[in-house]
Amino acid sequence: MPFSPRKVLRALPLLAGLVLTGCAVEGSGPQSQKLAAVKARGQLVCGVDGKLPGFSFVAPDGRYQGFEVDLCRAVAAGVLSDPAKVEFRDLSASERFAAVNSGEVDLLSRSTTMTLSRDAAGGNALSFAPIHFYGGQAVMVNAGSGITSLKQLAGKPICVTTGTTTELNLADRMRELNAAYMPLKFQNDGQTYGAYLQGRCVAVTSDRALLAAKRSSFSDPKAHVLLAGDLSKEPLAMGTVNGDPAWADAVRWIAYALMQAEESGITQANVEAKLAEAQADSNQADLRRFLGVDGQLGQQLGLPADFVVQVIKAVGNYGEIFERNLGVNTRINLERGTNRQWTDGGLIYSPPFR
Amino acid sequence: MAPSVTPWWRNRRLIPWLVQAAVGLLVLVLVAFLLGNLVQNLAAAGLLLTWRWIGNPAGFDIAGSWLPFSADQPYWWALLAGLVNTLRVVVIGLIGASIVGTAVGVASFSGNALLRGLARVYVELIRNIPLLLQLVFWYFVVFLSLPGGAQAIQWPGVVLAQSGLYLGMPELVNGVWQAPIRLSVEFAALLTGLIVYISAFISEVVRGGIASVPKGQWEAARALGFSPLQTLRRVVLPQALPVIVPGLNNQYISLAKSSSLAIACGYADLYSVAETTLNQTGRAVEVMVILLGAYLAMDLVISALMNALNRAVQLRSR
Numbered sequence: 001m002p003f004s005p006r007k008v009l010r011a012l013p014l015l016a017g018l019v020l021t022g023c024a025v026e027g028s029g030p031q032s033q034k035l036a037a038v039k040a041r042g043q044l045v046c047g048v049d050g051k052l053p054g055f056s057f058v059a060p061d062g063r064y065q066g067f068e069v070d071l072c073r074a075v076a077a078g079v080l081s082d083p084a085k086v087e088f089r090d091l092s093a094s095e096r097f098a099a100v101n102s103g104e105v106d107l108l109s110r111s112t113t114m115t116l117s118r119d120a121a122g123g124n125a126l127s128f129a130p131i132h133f134y135g136g137q138a139v140m141v142n143a144g145s146g147i148t149s150l151k152q153l154a155g156k157p158i159c160v161t162t163g164t165t166t167e168l169n170l171a172d173r174m175r176e177l178n179a180a181y182m183p184l185k186f187q188n189d190g191q192t193y194g195a196y197l198q199g200r201c202v203a204v205t206s207d208r209a210l211l212a213a214k215r216s217s218f219s220d221p222k223a224h225v226l227l228a229g230d231l232s233k234e235p236l237a238m239g240t241v242n243g244d245p246a247w248a249d250a251v252r253w254i255a256y257a258l259m260q261a262e263e264s265g266i267t268q269a270n271v272e273a274k275l276a277e278a279q280a281d282s283n284q285a286d287l288r289r290f291l292g293v294d295g296q297l298g299q300q301l302g303l304p305a306d307f308v309v310q311v312i313k314a315v316g317n318y319g320e321i322f323e324r325n326l327g328v329n330t331r332i333n334l335e336r337g338t339n340r341q342w343t344d345g346g347l348i349y350s351p352p353f354r
Numbered sequence: 355m356a357p358s359v360t361p362w363w364r365n366r367r368l369i370p371w372l373v374q375a376a377v378g379l380l381v382l383v384l385v386a387f388l389l390g391n392l393v394q395n396l397a398a399a400g401l402l403l404t405w406r407w408i409g410n411p412a413g414f415d416i417a418g419s420w421l422p423f424s425a426d427q428p429y430w431w432a433l434l435a436g437l438v439n440t441l442r443v444v445v446i447g448l449i450g451a452s453i454v455g456t457a458v459g460v461a462s463f464s465g466n467a468l469l470r471g472l473a474r475v476y477v478e479l480i481r482n483i484p485l486l487l488q489l490v491f492w493y494f495v496v497f498l499s500l501p502g503g504a505q506a507i508q509w510p511g512v513v514l515a516q517s518g519l520y521l522g523m524p525e526l527v528n529g530v531w532q533a534p535i536r537l538s539v540e541f542a543a544l545l546t547g548l549i550v551y552i553s554a555f556i557s558e559v560v561r562g563g564i565a566s567v568p569k570g571q572w573e574a575a576r577a578l579g580f581s582p583l584q585t586l587r588r589v590v591l592p593q594a595l596p597v598i599v600p601g602l603n604n605q606y607i608s609l610a611k612s613s614s615l616a617i618a619c620g621y622a623d624l625y626s627v628a629e630t631t632l633n634q635t636g637r638a639v640e641v642m643v644i645l646l647g648a649y650l651a652m653d654l655v656i657s658a659l660m661n662a663l664n665r666a667v668q669l670r671s672r
Contacts, residue, residue, distance in 0.1 A: 093633075094629050094632070094633055097633075097638075117634075117635075117636060118636075123635070123636040125636065157417070159620075162626065162629055162630050162633070163629060163630065163632075163633040164633075167414055168414060168634065171414045171415050171425045172413065172425075174415075175426070181415065182417040182418075183414070183415050183416075183417050184417055184620045185417075185617070185620060185622065185626060185630065186617065186620055187618070191494075191618070194494055195494075195498065198494065198498040198499070199502070199516060200517075200539065200620075
């Protein structure tokens with residue numbers, strides 16, 4: 001069903017669950033109920049966008065593909081030692097938090113901007129994994145419209161998807177400019193971009209990378225330009241349910257493993273060789289710990305000792321995932337920019353594995 | 355005969371009362387149990403109901419709000435603006451659907467076979483396609499395909515452009531239409547969709563009501579020299595109304611509830627505003643309570659009005 005404006009009613013199962021269950025909400029115990037549940041089920045349920053080229057979409061062969069899909073597969077590889085054991089659920093922007101909090105999905109990997117209120121227990125009550133994409137909000141207009149700045153959008157209709165940070169940032173920036181505008185809000189991106197392409201809106205706004213990704217699927221991508229200048233910071237991160245720190249830790253360190261692997265020069269192609277090298281050479285302490293030859297890093301997280309090896313074998317390191325899905329050789333054509341390793345002047349930085 | 359005392363379990367006054375009390379108590383205990391669970395679980399999840407957020411600035415804008423609204427006004431005002439937008443489409447929709455529905459219902463009794471056939475096709479086509487699809491059709495296929503600017507469709511006093519419907523004396527100023535009354539294209543699409551959809555059901559209610567009037571009444575009126583229109587107005591409809599009104603009640607409530615599909619065509623109704631509010635504040639349960647309460651209240655008011663109307667038409671027919 002492509003259009004379902006009543007999707008927010010999916011929050012109702014959460015309400016019903018809270019009304020009907022006598023026991024506490026899943027994942028609030030001292031042990032990680034979620035990690036145990038995922039292992040027992042033998043499958044990870046991952047909430048994704050599903051319609052966003054480069055990030056998560058269904059490829060012509062029917063398989064899910066994209067940056068955020070690979071992150072889901074990485075977590076499945078780390079926890080279950082099999083990247084194929086993932087069930088993907090397409091979520092709209094407005095139903096995603098209810099889906100995590102009600103336990104419908106174990107993991108949210110859906111271009112979700114990390115903010116205070118989404119993290120806080122009194123807000124959307126998510127627990128965020130490390131930021132895997134540093135982006136900013138941009139505005140896309142028709143190349144022939146002559147619009148070059150936000151100010152020129154005063155009084156004009158702007159299409160935006162509801163339930164996003166984008167919606168608020170747009171309101172804030174227009175208030176700063178003291179410019180009235182007309183937000184046309186839709187529940188899913190299909191409708192938002194549909195109305196924009198039909199000419200109902202002069203502009204459409206979202207994360208710069210997401211706009212570029214969407215534009216690549218337009219029939220004439222060159223007819224649309226992104227205005228210079230970001231409206232906001234949009235750091236994207238995976239999310240898990242609040243109150244299950246052990247599960248959040250497992251997801252967090254699998255994400256860090258991707259970043260650390262790139263820094264350590266471990267790739268999908270050479271991970272087996274690196275493992276053999278580590279096993280043969282007892283002086284390579286860092287590498288031995290990272291790949292689970294020595295120490296108990298995996299065990300401390302409740303994961304297999306070789307979880308890093310499994311993850312890298314499945315999806316490659318952070319840089320490989322980026323280049324494969326979003327990089328300059330793809331349709332999306334994104335530079336690494338701020339998403340380079342910290343050793344190259346970027347912001348991607350993993351704490352030590354020890 | 356010795357006076358026998360009836361044992362209490364055979365007391366015809368006491369037993370029904372006891373059963374009522376027992377059922378009432380059971381319901382109370384169940385409700386208390388469910389509410390207790392809700393509060394306990396919300397507390398465990400750190401989500402106790404609070405209403406303080408409702409006074410915070412909303413921080414988002416509402417396009418086409420009838421109430422004056424800007425982003426620095428509080429959430430409750432935003433929700434009220436959404437409710438007013440919903441009421442606007444519901445009230446105009448009820449009137450429009452009643453007129454179209456009655457016309458189509460009456461047309462299905464026409465002596466003209468073409469008119470009769472068209473009325474049947476209209477009803478069968480419209481009521482068998484989901485409303486959501488129809489709204490998407492009206493918005494994306496019909497209204498957004500309208501030409502804009504000087505190419506807009508112009509009738510005396512009315513202009514229909516991609517940006518909206520302009521009534522009064524529309525003027526083209528710098529390529530933008532200006533008029534005293536401007537309906538956004540989102541509003542127009544939603545209103546059209548609701549009127550077309552609900553009128554198909556209303557026409558069936560009207561048709562059933564008219565069919566319930568004995569054929570002899572038509573013939574008697576004709577024998578007395580009434581014209582077909584007079585027959586309908588003076589003889590048939592007054593007798594059909596007691597049958598029609600209860601059925602209309604259902605359709606009116608259905609229209610009010612269906613208006614929550616507005617977000618499919620970008621119209622900022624109560625549901626759309628509530629959804630934005632929910633995502634900004636994370637207060638899912640509170641926002642749901644407000645939404646459920648608002649739609650319930652609106653439908654109860656419609657029901658009460660229709661019941662009053664029902665009593666009026668029932669009395670008059672006796």
